[in-house]
Amino acid sequence: MLPQARAWLLTAGVDFAIAERHMVEYLRSPQILEVPLRPPHCAGVTIWRERWIPVLDMAQINPAPSTAGAPVHVVVLAYQFAPGEALHHGALVVHTRPREAWVSDAMACPLPDDLAALQHLACACFSLDEKAIPVVDVTRLFSGRSRVDH
């Protein structure tokens, strides 16, 4: 039997997934505060548990159909740079409620050309319902270590 792992499927113009362990909370229509001189893929910051966290928008990293008018919710994610180190938090824009999925090695597929902008952020890619879903490395995304400079 092939090993399976749970992942969260997220939609923000572009469909992608994150490993289950990163998910902390889903916030419906939170207030997103714009801050100056943020990169294009940073929608701003939001206040969560009496602190601010960055809010990133994947649709600004990988070209996506217009999502104007779509509801803006966020998922709060946790990440750390090494096991045992402090947790950091950030949020991603999503337009629908996250869905869970079981993913196995048998579902692996190459990253398609239309998701090439995610090449440096994707740690895997799988096929679900005949659609390629990249798995985003959350630590890499929020640390900016693979920033695509606009």
Place this chain on the structure above:
Amino acid sequence: MSAQPRLEPHAAPAAVTGWAVLTLDGLRLALPQRDMVTLELASVLQMNPPGRVEVGRFVQKNRTWSVYALDAALALQTAGVTQRLCAFFKTAGQVRGLLCDTFSLLPQDDDLIAEPLPGCMAQVFSPLDGYVLRENQMVATTSAQRLGAYLEHLLEARHAAAG
């Protein structure tokens, strides 16, 4: 033996602590108080015609300090400036003024303990080095050195664009 405490004749002055918090078009921007020089009313400045990157000057005795205006996005404002105060800050080389709507002081360094920007928000020329949530409002932190370098960057970009 005297009962009077003896004062050191050359005791070092107490270090300046705390923050100066300026509001720029809604943005709260904090600089260390030790970087500040003075606060003046905008009405005492010599204002330039609209369109100049240096919106005005503060002339007193034999010194002239340039004055700039930034909006909430930290873009240079060159016209329609309405701020009524000007906070002057010093870098190694010079003193510059920044117009602001309000100005307040926080006495202690730990009145603002900013969280540094995560890598995903870092921008090469940004003067901001962190944010802190204070009384449900975001305050961006910077320093005179970073703010001065940012103004230099904006001025160079303007000159380059002008050809």
